[in-house]
Amino acid sequence: MSHETLAVSLFLLFVAGTLLITVWASRHTKDATDFYAGGRSFTGVQNGMAIGGDYMSAASFLGIAGLIALYGYDGFLYSIGFLVAWLVALLLVAELLRNSGRFTMADVLAFRMSPRPVRTAAGVSTIAVSIFYLLAQMVGAGALVALLFGFTSEFAKAATIALVGALMIVYVVFGGMKGTTWVQIVKAVLLMGGATLVTVLVLGKFGFNLSTLLRDAADQSGKGGAFLEPGLRYATEAQGLAGKLDLISLGLALVLGTAGLPHILIRFYTVPTARDARKSVLWGIGIIGSFYLLTLVLGFGAAALVGTKEIAAANPAGNTAAPQLAERVGELVFGEAGGTILLAIIAAVAFATILAVVAGLTLASSSSFAHDLYAHVFKKGKATERDEVRVARIAALVIGAVAIVLGIFAQRLNVAFLVALAFAVAASGNLPAILYSLFWKRFNTAGAVSAIYGGLGAALFLVIFSPVVSGSEKALFTGADFSWFPLENPGIVSIPFGFLCGWLGTMLSKESNPAKYAEIEVRSLTGAGAEKATHH
Amino acid sequence: MAIDRQAGGTVYERFQSSTEFQELRRRFRRFAFPMTAAFLAWYLLYVVLSGWARGFMGTKIVGEINVALVFGLLQFVSTFLIAWLYSRHAERSLDPIADGLRTAVESDGEVEKP
Numbered sequence: 349m350s351h352e353t354l355a356v357s358l359f360l361l362f363v364a365g366t367l368l369i370t371v372w373a374s375r376h377t378k379d380a381t382d383f384y385a386g387g388r389s390f391t392g393v394q395n396g397m398a399i400g401g402d403y404m405s406a407a408s409f410l411g412i413a414g415l416i417a418l419y420g421y422d423g424f425l426y427s428i429g430f431l432v433a434w435l436v437a438l439l440l441v442a443e444l445l446r447n448s449g450r451f452t453m454a455d456v457l458a459f460r461m462s463p464r465p466v467r468t469a470a471g472v473s474t475i476a477v478s479i480f481y482l483l484a485q486m487v488g489a490g491a492l493v494a495l496l497f498g499f500t501s502e503f504a505k506a507a508t509i510a511l512v513g514a515l516m517i518v519y520v521v522f523g524g525m526k527g528t529t530w531v532q533i534v535k536a537v538l539l540m541g542g543a544t545l546v547t548v549l550v551l552g553k554f555g556f557n558l559s560t561l562l563r564d565a566a567d568q569s570g571k572g573g574a575f576l577e578p579g580l581r582y583a584t585e586a587q588g589l590a591g592k593l594d595l596i597s598l599g600l601a602l603v604l605g606t607a608g609l610p611h612i613l614i615r616f617y618t619v620p621t622a623r624d625a626r627k628s629v630l631w632g633i634g635i636i637g638s639f640y641l642l643t644l645v646l647g648f649g650a651a652a653l654v655g656t657k658e659i660a661a662a663n664p665a666g667n668t669a670a671p672q673l674a675e676r677v678g679e680l681v682f683g684e685a686g687g688t689i690l691l692a693i694i695a696a697v698a699f700a701t702i703l704a705v706v707a708g709l710t711l712a713s714s715s716s717f718a719h720d721l722y723a724h725v726f727k728k729g730k731a732t733e734r735d736e737v738r739v740a741r742i743a744a745l746v747i748g749a750v751a752i753v754l755g756i757f758a759q760r761l762n763v764a765f766l767v768a769l770a771f772a773v774a775a776s777g778n779l780p781a782i783l784y785s786l787f788w789k790r791f792n793t794a795g796a797v798s799a800i801y802g803g804l805g806a807a808l809f810l811v812i813f814s815p816v817v818s819g820s821e822k823a824l825f826t827g828a829d830f831s832w833f834p835l836e837n838p839g840i841v842s843i844p845f846g847f848l849c850g851w852l853g854t855m856l857s858k859e860s861n862p863a864k865y866a867e868i869e870v871r872s873l874t875g876a877g878a879e880k881a882t883h884h
Numbered sequence: 885m886a887i888d889r890q891a892g893g894t895v896y897e898r899f900q901s902s903t904e905f906q907e908l909r910r911r912f913r914r915f916a917f918p919m920t921a922a923f924l925a926w927y928l929l930y931v932v933l934s935g936w937a938r939g940f941m942g943t944k945i946v947g948e949i950n951v952a953l954v955f956g957l958l959q960f961v962s963t964f965l966i967a968w969l970y971s972r973h974a975e976r977s978l979d980p981i982a983d984g985l986r987t988a989v990e991s992d993g994e995v996e997k998p
Contacts, residue, residue, distance in 0.1 A: 421952055421953070421956075424953075424956050425931070425934060425956075428927070428930070428956055428959045428960070429927075429931075431959070431960065431963055432923060432927045432959060432963050434963070434967075435919075435920070435923050435963060435966055435967065436920065438967055438970060439915075439916045439919060439920055439966075439970055440916060440920060443974075558948075558949065559946065559947030559948045559949055560947075560948075562947075562948035562949065562953075563947070563948045566948065573942065574942075576942075576948060576950055576952070576953065577938060577941055577942040577950065577952055578934035578935070578938065578941055578952055579934075579938055582934075582935075583934070583935045591935075592935035592936060595931060595934065595935045596928070596931055596932065596935065599927070599928070599931040603924065603927055623979065626971060626974060627971075629967075630967055630968075630971055633963065633964065633967045634964070637960055637963060637964060640960075641960065862893075862897070863893060863894045863896065863897055866893070866894065866896040866897040866899075866900040867894070867896040869896075869900055869909070870896045870899050870900050870905060870985070870989065871896075873905075873908055873909060873912060873982060873985075874905075874908070874982045874985040874986040874989060875982060875986045876985065876986045876989035876990050877989070877990065
């Protein structure tokens with residue numbers, strides 16, 4: 349049996365399993381709390397695993413392993429930002445959000461402000477961030493199928509994107525948060541299992557000596573000692589000061605963006621209490637941290653055993669480093685059949701990874717559309733729960749369809765920057781609005797609206813005029829050059845700008861409501877009046 | 885749980901100004917705010933050194949293991965450590981007060997039921 353047949357079989361097994369879960373979940377999804385928040389009945393451990401499943405995207409798994417395999421140490425910089433970011437969520441956001449919100453990020457903002465403008469802004473930002481992220485994952489899926497299964501035709505790529513999109517729509521429309529959460533839990537187990545297996549085999553080849561592994565990786569990379577130091581990918585000598593500032597800009601977006609990502613925030617609503625939200629973040633940190641340590645070995649292992657040249661030849665971004673490593677180490681340890689089997693496993697896991705993440709993104713954006721825009725802005729809070737859930741399902745279908753079409757059109761474009769952009773927007777617009785809402789008494793509607801639109805607008809504006817959109821070989825539009833902003837990542841400007849807009853908007857408006865602040869402060873810290881879990 | 889019923893404002897404002905709540909908020913903020921500043925500074929130091937102090941980061945410590953790798957791994961260690969410290973702090977110093985206040989607020993006749 350070829351690895352393609354085996355990988356497709358394993359993947360179909362995953363699909364069959366997750367569809368069964370979806371059928372089960374749809375039978376247990378009766379009201380809005382079930383659809384948006386899984387009935388708030390997941391345990392801290394389950395939600396911690398789902399957090400891992402939601403967060404460890406293809407960009408983390410294939411992307412970081414690939415970055416390390418091609419550029420050495422610099423790939424590691426990315427994973428550290430992704431991990432440290434969880435402390436912001438743990439210390440400042442998770443529990444307070446669980447106590448004061450219901451279904452979406454906007455619930456916390458609308459708590460003490462004029463609901464319509466604030467929900468409109470939060471809904472726009474949620475959908476924008478989710479679509480950017482979604483698009484990057486969809487295009488990634490199309491590229492992956494070509495690399496893993498040898499389907500190079502445009503049609504095969506488009507069909508893969510459509511298939512991934514159709515599955516994510518099914519998970520969300522029928523399974524809601526319950527189905528999506530279980531898909532993410534299953535994926536987290538498979539991903540951790542697959543990554544651990546390959547890591548152990550790789551370390552075994554080097555007698556469990558990290559230093560030997562690093563030496564071989566440095567030798568095989570052709571770059572010597574520099575491969576183990578920062579500077580080959582980010583802030584290279586040739587880039588000068590702009591490169592160094594870009595590195596800080598990226599670091600800021602990664603570390604501050606996570607706690608503003610809508611698909612991450614809604615995960616905190618799926619548990620019964622704030623204490624369970626805390627526990628789920630602790631488990632999430634454990635799982636995600638361990639995973640990034642594994643990717644460190646996978647990346648350097650791929651450089652050492654496969655070789656940087658061979659990896660770059662298969663995919664210039666290194667996205668197939670992990671699957672290539674799985675095949676090589678399988679061959680070295682178990683012979684040819686072992687390589688085939690291991691490659692198939694990792695390829696199937698990569699697809700499961702993409703599916704779980706895109707389902708989470710679709711759910712976050714359709715929830716926000718139905719709960720924030722439809723129920724509270726269009727219907728002014730007069731929609732019934734039934735109606736809201738129906739709209740959420742239709743929204744999931746529409747957003748999924750839009751993502752499929754955009755994904756197919758964007759497949760020849762370089763959209764890798766979209767993940768970093770999603771983090772930058774989340775850090776620049778959403779995070780200031782959330783933090784000010786929870787901790788600043790004076791904060792008001794004008795402040796919230798200014799922070800979100802200011803942060804979102806600044807990040808988008810700067811990226812449009814950055815080298816990732818035009819004026820470089822790797823740009824979105826290679827034929828044009830209208831770039832003047834020297835950095836690829838807008839965070840270093842747009843994050844302070846978002847915070848500044850929130851402050852300025854607040855100060856320029858006379859609105860102030862100390863009684864409502866007292867309520868959100870008491871409720872967020874004590875859990876009084878917090879939404880309870882439902883039991884059926 | 886004693887709140888001053890004669891004081892003005894809403895029920896939540898009266899609970900907000902109670903000594904128990906003030907203590908809860910003080911304990912929460914006194915841990916969360918400086919710790920956030922500390923780990924952000926520690927992380928930024930790492931990023932800045934990766935950009936500007938290449939020679940230092942490339943210094944080998946044992947075998948092929950250099951300062952950059954150890955510094956990066958220390959970010960993992962500090963993240964795990966801070967997460968554990970916070971959960972211990974919350975369980976010991978925050979949860980008991982929060983539980984008492986929540987019961988008091990929820991059993992207060994003047995609070996609207998959600």
